[in-house]
Amino acid sequence: MTVFLDTNVVVRHLTQDPPEMGRRATSFLAQADALHLADLILAETVYVLQSVYRVARPEVAALARALVGSRNIVTDDPALLMRTIDVYEHHRLSFADAYLIALAEVDADSGVASFDRGIDKVGTITRIEPGEQGSDE
Secondary structure: OEEEEEEEHHHHHOOOOOOHHHHHHHHHHHHHHOOOOOOHEEEEHHHHHOOOOOOOOHHHHHHHHHOOOOOOOOOOOHHHHHHHHHHHHHOOOOHHHHHHHHHHHHHHOOOOOOOOOHHHOOOOOEOOOOOOOOOOO
């Protein structure tokens, strides 16, 4: 059977809050052979750690890397997630924006349509601002 992790299990494990659920989540994660971590669940985990638990960005990034790199965690594209985590940490963008950048980097002929000029800090992709003069988008 394929088992997909929910955000609440991941967050309980990482925060040990509340302690009893934290212990149960940690035990479950330690004993499982293969658990699937959807990209969306990782994004939600990052959001909860940063906004609810006020975990500092470098620590959130380290926890996300450890999770993606765990022996029994399966993801669709671990390299994409690792790049996302790197952009999130070093360019101080939201995890969602970092994910879009990592996706666009895979295809050199792609870009990201966004009003967020912070994306330009990365420099590896083209940001397309909707409605700009001279733009067909």
